[in-house]
Amino acid sequence: MMNTTPVLEVRNLTRIHGRGCDLCRTSTGDAAGTNTCPHCGSVVAIADVSFDLWPGEILGLMGESGSGKSSVVRLLHLDDRPTAGTARFQEAPGFSHDLAAIDEAVARRLRDTRFGMVHQNPHLGLNFGVSAGGNIAERLLCAGERSYAAIRALAGGLLVRTEIPRHRMDHQPGAFSGGMQQRLQIARAIAPSPGLLFLDEVTTGLDLSVQARILDLILELQRELGAAMIVVSHDLGVIRLLAQRTLVLRHGRVVEAGLTDQILEDPQHPYTQQLVGAAL
Amino acid sequence: MTGSCVLTVEDLAKHFVLHQQGRSIPGIRGVSFTVSAGRVTALAGPSGAGKSSILKCIHRTYLPEAGRILLDGHAGMVDLAHCEEREVLLARRHDLGFVTQFLHCLPRQPAVDVVAAPLVVRGVGSTEARERAVLALRRLDLPERLWDLPPATFSGGERQRVNLARGLVARPRLLLLDEPTASLDPQATDKAIEAIAGLAGEGVAILAIFHDPDLIDRLAQDVVRLTRPEEAPCAA
Numbered sequence A: 001m002m003n004t005t006p007v008l009e010v011r012n013l014t015r016i017h018g019r020g021c022d023l024c025r026t027s028t029g030d031a032a033g034t035n036t037c038p039h040c041g042s043v044v045a046i047a048d049v050s051f052d053l054w055p056g057e058i059l060g061l062m063g064e065s066g067s068g069k070s071s072v073v074r075l076l077h078l079d080d081r082p083t084a085g086t087a088r089f090q091e092a093p094g095f096s097h098d099l100a101a102i103d104e105a106v107a108r109r110l111r112d113t114r115f116g117m118v119h120q121n122p123h124l125g126l127n128f129g130v131s132a133g134g135n136i137a138e139r140l141l142c143a144g145e146r147s148y149a150a151i152r153a154l155a156g157g158l159l160v161r162t163e164i165p166r167h168r169m170d171h172q173p174g175a176f177s178g179g180m181q182q183r184l185q186i187a188r189a190i191a192p193s194p195g196l197l198f199l200d201e202v203t204t205g206l207d208l209s210v211q212a213r214i215l216d217l218i219l220e221l222q223r224e225l226g227a228a229m230i231v232v233s234h235d236l237g238v239i240r241l242l243a244q245r246t247l248v249l250r251h252g253r254v255v256e257a258g259l260t261d262q263i264l265e266d267p268q269h270p271y272t273q274q275l276v277g278a279a280l
Numbered sequence B: 001m002t003g004s005c006v007l008t009v010e011d012l013a014k015h016f017v018l019h020q021q022g023r024s025i026p027g028i029r030g031v032s033f034t035v036s037a038g039r040v041t042a043l044a045g046p047s048g049a050g051k052s053s054i055l056k057c058i059h060r061t062y063l064p065e066a067g068r069i070l071l072d073g074h075a076g077m078v079d080l081a082h083c084e085e086r087e088v089l090l091a092r093r094h095d096l097g098f099v100t101q102f103l104h105c106l107p108r109q110p111a112v113d114v115v116a117a118p119l120v121v122r123g124v125g126s127t128e129a130r131e132r133a134v135l136a137l138r139r140l141d142l143p144e145r146l147w148d149l150p151p152a153t154f155s156g157g158e159r160q161r162v163n164l165a166r167g168l169v170a171r172p173r174l175l176l177l178d179e180p181t182a183s184l185d186p187q188a189t190d191k192a193i194e195a196i197a198g199l200a201g202e203g204v205a206i207l208a209i210f211h212d213p214d215l216i217d218r219l220a221q222d223v224v225r226l227t228r229p230e231e232a233p234c235a236a
Helices: A069-076 A104-114 A132-142 A148-161 A178-190 A208-225 A236-242 A260-265 A270-277 B051-059 B085-094 B111-121 B126-139 B156-169 B186-201 B213-219
Strands: A008-017 A043-053 A058-062 A084-092 A095-098 A115-118 A196-200 A228-232 A245-250 A253-259 B005-018 B023-036 B040-044 B066-073 B076-079 B096-099 B174-178 B205-209 B222-225
Touching (some): A008 A069, A043 A069, A043 A084, A058 A069, A104 A132, A132 A178, A148 A178, A208 A236, A236 A260, A245 A260, A253 A260, A253 B085, B005 B051, B023 B222, B040 B051, B040 B186, B051 B066, B051 B096, B051 B174, B096 B156, B111 B126, B186 B205, B186 B213
Parallel strands (some): A115 A196, A196 A228, B040 B205, B174 B205
Antiparallel strands (some): A245 A253, B005 B023
16 A cells, blocks of 8 residues: 555646736735735736645545635646646656646546546536436547447446446436436546546535435545545535545635644644634 | 553643634643553543543644654554654554544445444455454444444444444554443443453553543553643643
8 A cells, every 4th residue: 555656746836817927926825815916916826736645545625715726626637727836647657747737638638538527517527418328438438448338338337336327328417416417427537447536516515415425425436446536625524524634725825734634623724723613 | 562562652742722712722741651562551630631632642633732652553663743644644544543432434334334444444355344343343232233224323322332343343553542431331331341451452552531430440551640731730
């Protein structure tokens, strides 16, 4: 179990929307209480975010909306490019990429085969114009699977694995409940057995029993796939159940990082104390 | 292995800063003791003396502020007060068990799987893990009809037995117990004591807080006595 290289080494990741100026970083952030640079009006979505993610680990990102959680995920999933910083992704032992400086062809291959993404909004993660089976097949096709029989069998297996009855395979996602749509997103995301999975507020807005089923499924899959995961949530209960370590973000900066139980029971930063103290 | 020192706590200190209230709460200071393999060490003292805080510092649920917490783990000596989070996670997986008064588990998981979980994360096969979980549940006298139900619906005493079984099953080098028998009836308490003593007999080092002083007499070979921080004879 003693893997010595992280899957992901993120250093000083920074994303500034706007033209930016020399004073952007120093005049925004937690101490300044804002994301917007008072000198040039640029928005500093995140600045100087650094962390390691180890194989098989689940890392939580926690913070209020606008704190930069989703910006981190967008940059690492290659949906956006940083203004500064590096993010080294280890695809295989001795073979790594800097996600901050990657060409589009490699980015597409990583998204198709090595990364999986589950969004809060199923409309972002699913194609509502094709069937449930088709949604999974698209991912498998992108990952290079060509045999129709193999795709159909794999898709059926993934549906069952995510607790969607196999006979719903030819139904479109619009006919599914909210919880089933999330489980279908998970099936689609894990189809190529990715090494890195991003989960962005995946249980937000679902009722509690549906939420429990999805969290449970995520942990089971994590054990089976051994994938590393980054879980974004403002729900402390979700973070407590899923993540071993957690970063707390505010105004685009990491204000506290630690073991999840330590963050929740012995928070150090005033903002984390406020956040944990306000939890129901 | 019996008798060898598994945990050395040196000059441990911890207080809590509450930023919103602009206050600081005293916790513990200058705490030093050792825990040996095959022995039950009890933390004794009035409530507020910081007994639970010490266990949480060792588990790193609390961030220690000063001192050293040396654990003789599977991969050598680690200082849990200062080592990287990743090393703490490895120690928790391989060397350290913590039975708190509250059972945190997944909503739908049957009791037997809750108990088997520490073995599964260590790589034990699921059949063997379940078999060992069943043994632990039987040892603590949890009725068999409950084994495949999620503990959410259990009584306090039943839940506590599940929690204790989970701590026992992994047979860690060091087991931390925070009032493991607080909500058990006398019969279940006897079973729990038997199981804890049995585990120590197998060479596990046990550091425990007991709500009942009588239990200290019955179980502990070593006692660490604590006083409330404001009573501690030290300079302000």
